Amino acid sequence: MFELSSDELMDVGMGSLFHDYGKVYVPKELLDKPGRLTATEFQEVKKHPVYGFSTLKDLGIFTPVALGIVKHHHEKENGSGYPDGLSSYDIARSSKITAIADVFSALTTTRSYRQALSKESALEIMYGEMDGSFDLQYLNSFRDSLN
Numbered sequence: 139m140f141e142l143s144s145d146e147l148m149d150v151g152m153g154s155l156f157h158d159y160g161k162v163y164v165p166k167e168l169l170d171k172p173g174r175l176t177a178t179e180f181q182e183v184k185k186h187p188v189y190g191f192s193t194l195k196d197l198g199i200f201t202p203v204a205l206g207i208v209k210h211h212h213e214k215e216n217g218s219g220y221p222d223g224l225s226s227y228d229i230a231r232s233s234k235i236t237a238i239a240d241v242f243s244a245l246t247t248t249r250s251y252r253q254a255l256s257k258e259s260a261l262e263i264m265y266g267e268m269d270g271s272f273d274l275q276y277l278n279s280f281r282d283s284l285n
């Protein structure tokens with residue numbers, strides 16, 4: 139188990155609330171597209187962490203930790219994420235925590251292209267076909283917190 143200080147918990151809350159803010163700059167038809175995105179379309183969607191980071195940084199009211207969450211919530215443990223291709227120790231734990239919550243939320247919510255999955259099915263995917271995406275220490279803690 140691990141604990142966050144109250145400051146870091148506040149940063150995780152703020153960063154998580156605004157993590158996808160940059161999507162306001164991504165064409166809505168891409169975000170709502172029912173089918174698979176083309177490679178070009180996906181490249182556009184992948185810009186949202188940087189769009190959000192830049193815009194919120196300029197406001198001057200977010201901490202570096204919260205801004206890091208906005209920029210790095212799609213980084214993966216194995217380095218295959220975006221926008222910076224960070225891996226493992228180079229990803230802040232606040233971003234790792236948000237990444238887990240973000241994917242779990244996406245999988246357990248009905249989308250334009252599929253019904254919501256159960257929490258068990260979502261975890262099966264996160265431990266299975268998404269192996270290498272998440273820090274197992276935090277994923278295990280998250281799983282245990284659901285019971």
Ligand SMILES: [Fe+2]
Nearest residue numbers: 157158211212
């Ligand atoms: Fe995102």
